[in-house]
Amino acid sequence: MTFWIGIAVTVASIVISFIWTQKTLAIRLALLVLGLIGVGLTVHRYFEDQKKQQEALDYWEVARLNAVALHFIGGDLEDHTELNNIIGAYIHNQNGKVVWDCSSEAIEAYTKAVKFDPKFPFTYFYRASCNKLNNGDQWQKDADAAQRLLRITTQIPGHNQNHDEIFRMLDRGDLGRRPG
Numbered sequence: 001m002t003f004w005i006g007i008a009v010t011v012a013s014i015v016i017s018f019i020w021t022q023k024t025l026a027i028r029l030a031l032l033v034l035g036l037i038g039v040g041l042t043v044h045r046y047f048e049d050q051k052k053q054q055e056a057l058d059y060w061e062v063a064r065l066n067a068v069a070l071h072f073i074g075g076d077l078e079d080h081t082e083l084n085n086i087i088g089a090y091i092h093n094q095n096g097k098v099v100w101d102c103s104s105e106a107i108e109a110y111t112k113a114v115k116f117d118p119k120f121p122f123t124y125f126y127r128a129s130c131n132k133l134n135n136g137d138q139w140q141k142d143a144d145a146a147q148r149l150l151r152i153t154t155q156i157p158g159h160n161q162n163h164d165e166i167f168r169m170l171d172r173g174d175l176g177r178r179p180g
Contacts, residue, residue, distance in 0.1 A: 006041030009034060056156050059149075062119045063159035067091065067098040067166065069113075069120065083120055086113045091126070098162065100176070102130035121149035125166050129175040139175075146170060 013035035017028075068091045069083035090106035092099045100106065107130050113123040128142035150167040153159050169176065 006038045006043075006045060008038070010038030010042065013038060052155075055152055059119055059152050060156055062117070062121075062149075063153040063156040063163060065120065066160045067122050067162040068093075069122070083113055083117055083123075086116060087123060087126070100126045100129065102133055106130065119149060121146045121153060121163070122166065124149065125170070125175070132175050143170060143175065 013031045017031050017035075065081065065083070068088060069081050069086075087106075087109050090101040090103070090109055092101075107127060110123045110127040110130070113120065114127065124142045124146035128139045128146060131137070131139035131142065147167070147170045150163055150170065153163045154167050
């Protein structure tokens, strides 16, 4: 919308410049400023759109992964990832719900996964949940990181539904039930 407003303001200032024949210096300056504002709005929106498209490209692979770091292909086929090698032993499916361990080994695995791929939001979420449960420090920092990443991945077409589920949990301030 900002892009089109910028275009409209620019066009209006150009049209008025050519149609209005008796212009004072003040009117000419006002038209110049109006035109520059229009160009500024247009350029700003253009670069924002470019940034959003680049983010979508950067996070596309991550957005396809589920909470266990697998990509569902179809049927019983899943694309196995290195992230799953790191965290797979600590994430379980219990009655259709994702449950994560909070043992010290699991937290170490989540930390290793964060270092391996800092764009993957679920390991931040698991670590935040465990650290809050264990009264650990910096759980809020991890929760904020997960929410920031999920804000990006949930906007990418074709993202895995687990991104939406965890994002809603974080929006509610819910870091999950006691794992078990």
